[in-house]
Amino acid sequence: MLRHPFDSAAIAPSVKTPMLALIxxxxxxxxxxxxxxxxxxxxxxxxxKVFDGADHNTIQLAPGYWQNIQMFLDSFSSEKGSSDQ
Structure with a gap:
């Protein structure tokens, strides 16, 4: 398993980007x-989103997994912003 020296817990509070947590x-x-x-x-x-019965290697097979990712991504395409104008 890949190990890294980053202290994610220390950095997390300063990250304002939305997160989709699939557990x-x-x-x-x-x-x-x-x-x-x-x-x-x-x-x-x-x-x-928590997927009961799923583990690290099977979560992508759980009902609703891909739909949740699609909905999360779609939520950004429907946001109104000035970057497209």
Whole structure:
């Protein structure tokens, strides 16, 4: 497993970018508790989805997984901004 020296928990409060947190309830690689702790520190809006019965290697097969990603991405395309004008 890749390990890195970054202190994500220390940086998270300053990140204002929205986050989609997709959590596999049975994940033993990145525990749901670790995910919840990061969500609690995040400085931006968080959309949190937990997939019961899924683990680190099967979450992408869970019903609603891809739909949640699509809805999250679509939420940015419908935002009104001055960059397109």
């Amino acid at each position: 596999a309830a049975e994940d033993t690689t990145i525990s749901p508790l670790h995910s919840e702790l990061m969500i609690g520190k995040w400085g931006g809006k968080v959309i949190r």
